[in-house]
Ligand SMILES: NC(=O)c1ccc[n+]([C@@H]2O[C@H](COP(=O)([O-])OP(=O)(O)OC[C@H]3O[C@@H](n4cnc5c(N)ncnc54)[C@H](O)[C@@H]3O)[C@@H](O)[C@H]2O)c1
């Protein structure tokens with residue numbers, strides 16, 4: 001057993017991922033305050049040590065204390081783990097910045113890009129937090145379904161920050177025998193991989209919903225990785241990151257699992273439901289929808305070819321049918337598989 005110093009940590013967002021990560025931190029002996037904005041849910045956490053809507057039949061460790069008061073939750077907590085959907089990041093960080101008096105480290109665990117501003121989450125946090133309050137921003141990402149983490153099944157993730165020591169400190173807070181944490185200095189690659197895999201997972205759900213098989217799934221994962229890496233590298237990421245946990249790792253786990261909300265939403269779209277029906281029925285965040293909009297804009301901005309993102313955009317926002325979208329992808333002009341290799345061969 002690794003001996004750790006005990007810290008007070010506030011987890012902001014009591015949905016699936018915030019609750020599962022609170023469990024990891026509580027298992028490591030930390031004093032965990034779990035903040036949520038729904039009083040009945042916080043009452044359930046404190047009274048029954050459960051969070052049935054998000055993690056059915058899981059008993060939470062007793063050292064997780066639920067809070068509805070944000071002030072109480074973050075008081076004395078030097079590390080804040082932000083676990084709300086990308087859409088809520090600015091609102092929540094703003095509320096924290098108003099209350100907070102002392103510098104803090106913010107660990108974000110969300111996977112998205114903001115449409116229009118085209119900002120990564122760490123950039124949004126930096127923009128919304130006065131610099132005297134922000135010690136550093138760390139991202140925790142990788143192939144990790146809350147459902148499996150809450151069952152203490154083996155899971156690996158990566159933490160990244162502009163300050164390596166801060167990433168290592170957060171690695172120490174989370175790591176245990178079920179939850180292995182690596183570091184990677186490439187924060188752009190880690191955030192881009194985590195956000196854009198949701199687009200490919202929606203597409204993988206669609207092909208499954210249409211009744212296509214493993215060949216289509218493998219094609220989406222590998223060609224999806226190619227377009228994510230193509231954009232990421234243009235944005236300043238290391239190409240190596242995309243062959244790691246937050247690249248191919250997260251693509252595999254999200255495109256092949258019924259736990260994935262993005263895959264499940266895509267599956268329903270492939271079976272013929274419309275987007276609004278699907279989102280109304282999910283009851284949890286499906287990040288890939290907004291991220292498709294953002295990635296479509298990023299592809300335009302960086303002049304990068306992203307065919308899967310483009311056809312998914314047309315399905316989600318331009319009423320193109322899922323079946324037609326697959327046909328459009330398959331009928332594209334012929335091309336080389338490896339762009340770098342093509343350059344090496346003198347552009348043949
Ligand atoms: N669930 C997973 O397995 C998992 C794993 C890795 C990363 N993530 C990422 O974590 C982030 C959160 O996902 P989740 O699975 O916990 O989502 P979720 O839908 O299960 O829970 C989201 C929580 O945020 C709360 N919330 C929403 N808007 C809010 C607001 N304006 N103010 C305060 N609280 C608000 C909701 O009430 C809910 O408690 C997403 O970006 C997701 O991609 C999820």
Ligand SMILES: O=P(O)(O)OC[C@H](O)CO
Pocket residue numbers: 111142143144145146198201250253254259260261262263285286287
């Ligand atoms: O349920 P999803 O589709 O939001 O995916 C959950 C995690 O991001 C998988 O790593």
